[in-house]
Amino acid sequence: MSRLEASSVNIREVARRAKVSRSTVSYALSGKRPVSEATRRRIQQVIDEMGYRPNAFARALARGETRTLGLVFPPAGSHYTDMQLNFMGGVTEAAAARDYDVLLSVADAGEEQSFQRLIGERRVDGAILMEIRLQDARVERMRETGFPFVTIGRIGEPDGTAWVDLDHGTLVRRCVQHLSDLGHRRVAFVNRPEALLRAGYESAHRARDGFERAVGELGLSGAAYPCDDDAMAGERCAEQILADHPGTTGIVTVNEASLGGLYRGLTNAGRRIPHDISVTGIAGARWAEAVTPALTAADVPAHEMGRIAIDLLLERIADAGATPRHRLLMPPIVLRASTGSAPRPLP
Amino acid sequence: MSRLEASSVNIREVARRAKVSRSTVSYALSGKRPVSEATRRRIQQVIDEMGYRPNAFARALARGETRTLGLVFPPAGSHYTDMQLNFMGGVTEAAAARDYDVLLSVADAGEEQSFQRLIGERRVDGAILMEIRLQDARVERMRETGFPFVTIGRIGEPDGTAWVDLDHGTLVRRCVQHLSDLGHRRVAFVNRPEALLRAGYESAHRARDGFERAVGELGLSGAAYPCDDDAMAGERCAEQILADHPGTTGIVTVNEASLGGLYRGLTNAGRRIPHDISVTGIAGARWAEAVTPALTAADVPAHEMGRIAIDLLLERIADAGATPRHRLLMPPIVLRASTGSAPRPLP
């Protein structure tokens, strides 16, 4: 016999001690049926004495709801970004505030196993999906089954799904605009890793599209670079940018993890920020402020996005028939110290 | 009726279609009793057709085990450190590899509610506790109830508990030693936030003790500073250090989130790293490499620690009677570019 049973106080025992039926104990707890004040009191006393708590699984089984939400994210080895991890924090705290637990699930795009554990075995009432791709098998799967879900990020054709996302396209556009306003004519774009791009990772694609559109509309010259999520890659990326186009005076980055390396690469090449080259982009505030000079950037409100995702999900669960809602966030670009007017062009 | 039930295929239906009893289906799945090849096949076919998966809660109820592990961490608003978050990643992936799910729970030191949800309602088979204090109410509580648990970090008197921890004391000691070897005579220590110290946060205390012991043994002058977990605090801390003791030429830090600010403060004060002042300490590799020059530091193997925690926990669950084991980790200090020999003393 397992310890769980051994140490378990159950409703039957409470009922016996309080000299009432099990149903009365249940009703006293849920309040779904009037219970006389006298017996309610007696029951409560026994419960306090014995430290009784209803078994969550038995309750889930009887009620058909689990009061647990799933958080699905892909395995990343040791390479979680700050952003991803702060989503997790936001989601979990918001869920706790609403009396839900969060069940973590690492599931790759095509991976059936984890999905089945979560949805197939009915462990959760709904799920939040992170790291969305333009074409996302997990999302399609959820849709088919009619299971309540919300995505952080949005698929290519998000109509009919519930999601919360940053408007990466517009945000990057604004960064380019900002550089353009400062007189920069040749700019570069530092994106997330190439592997993610190939996998169809939505934010990387939308950010790049935004960059290219903006460069075109504003009549600038620009080049986009994928970059791995670490400092060394950032350093190499800076070298590459300057090698390809020495006249580059502005950089937009959406890769916070490589930021320190990017700065280092630029500095090693003898470029001062922002005197010789301006840098801006989208990043967690912590990263933006860790570099010197601090990065002018749109701060990712990861924590808030986690909270919003939970709210949207609970809405879906409460009313599966309603039209799915979404939130497209566009945090302001906060001016710090990494951008300035373009240097006089070299002869 | 909830959607869950509506879309649910259950064992009874499978049994009916395969023309066997429910128990046979159950045994065919678990293999705990021989089943003739013919019926096993027939059952499997029905299962595949109908997409049957046993309901996790019903199974948990019947078996008395949940195949779910709890991960308890304190609420942090938006201020999770990289380290904490990477623990979460490591724990989750290791659990998934062993076919366990992870249930997240935000629980403050004294908070009963979350504890009760997790343990009282028997949602998990065991739990991992993070952010340990020297005196930790949660740990005591777990101990009393005999519930299987492992701590990441260790309490003041850890005997009899299972834990995995970094040897912060010795690690900081080695950092001081390293500085001493390079000829530094006056050093400073940048710790985690004061609030954490006051709360009895173990790693902050053990690190500080290690610093003071080392300074004493090596005959150096040293001062310790608490520092909040952000760049601005790091900057102010640098200023403070130089104001208090301008002759400081070496710094040991265990506060990765303030590292960028610390560098900035030093640089603003006209000190070049490592020419005028050396910096070293304990930090996640990502942070250590994000700053320029990259930090000579002991890299926190957060991911690995998460994995170890899971292994220790599964051990506890499998054999509650065994003596709890532990792992004290001491990653090497990897030499990067932030330390060098002490400058000639000023006149």
Next chain:
DNA sequence: TTGAAAGCGTTACCAA
């Protein structure tokens, strides 16, 4: 206002 009993979907023991 309360009790009895039938589920919820599994597992595992007892028979056959």
Next chain:
DNA sequence: TTGGTAACGCTTTCAA
């Protein structure tokens, strides 16, 4: 090799 059935701990309908 299989089937019947009593748990597991709770909720909720039906009766009183």
